[in-house]
Amino acid sequence: MINLGILISARGSNMDSILAAIKAGRIPRAKPQIVISNNADAEGLKVASEKYGVSTKVILSEGLKRQDYDKKMIAALEEADVKPDNGLVCLAGFMRIISPEFVRHFKMKILNIHPALLPSFPGLHAQKQAIDYGVKVSGCTVHFVDDGVDSGPIILQRTVPVVEGDSEETLAARILEQEHQAYPEAVKLFTEGRLKVEGRIAHQL
Ligand code: GAR
Numbered sequence: 293m294i295n296l297g298i299l300i301s302a303r304g305s306n307m308d309s310i311l312a313a314i315k316a317g318r319i320p321r322a323k324p325q326i327v328i329s330n331n332a333d334a335e336g337l338k339v340a341s342e343k344y345g346v347s348t349k350v351i352l353s354e355g356l357k358r359q360d361y362d363k364k365m366i367a368a369l370e371e372a373d374v375k376p377d378n379g380l381v382c383l384a385g386f387m388r389i390i391s392p393e394f395v396r397h398f399k400m401k402i403l404n405i406h407p408a409l410l411p412s413f414p415g416l417h418a419q420k421q422a423i424d425y426g427v428k429v430s431g432c433t434v435h436f437v438d439d440g441v442d443s444g445p446i447i448l449q450r451t452v453p454v455v456e457g458d459s460e461e462t463l464a465a466r467i468l469e470q471e472h473q474a475y476p477e478a479v480k481l482f483t484e485g486r487l488k489v490e491g492r493i494a495h496q497l
Pocket of ligand 1: 300301302303304305306307384385386405406407415416417418468471
């Protein structure tokens with residue numbers, strides 16, 4: 293089994309899609325251990341505990357250097373038995389950049405979902421960046437986390453059309469539907485040992 297730690301900052305709908313897939317038996321090798329947020333008001337915390345009975349924890353960042361915050365995060369994950377040799381950390385709308393120390397500690401054991409077809413439009417407001425650029429296709433990317441921003445090996449991508457008159461919100465909603473399919477699928481691939489990273493390529497076995 294792979295022990296899962298999920299990090300969220302707000303709504304947590306991607307977390308919900310992963311926990312729902314596990315509950316439905318679609319990711320049999322994943323065991324959710326903890327959901328952690330940097331925001332005490334994150335709606336997803338209630339969903340995790342009330343809908344799925346998963347333990348939750350809030351770690352506030354105020355006054356802490358990035359490295360010290362991440363030390364607390366690693367300690368909380370390990371306390372919940374999410375470790376590099378048995379675990380997977382899923383960033384699911386976690387709106388913080390994580391430190392190189394965190395990335396190194398959980399080397400190739402951290403996944404992220406981004407609402408654009410990377411390497412286009414990394415960082416914040418990816419959907420708005422896509423609209424402003426005038427692309428006709430966008431989508432989402434699930435990738436391993438490395439030291440850069442949204443730059444690690446790509447596991448899978450799903451596309452959606454960008455249509456005339458789209459706003460940031462309408463495009464975000466169209467992409468989100470695909471995110472909810474893609475993230476559980478990527479977690480399943482990881483937990484089944486079907487991803488092999490060579491350089492920046494994540495091969496699917
Ligand atoms: C999702 O669209 C996710 O791709 C995005 O935030 C949203 C979180 O929604 N993440 C990023 O932009 C990271 N750069 P959720 O809390 O409902 O899962």
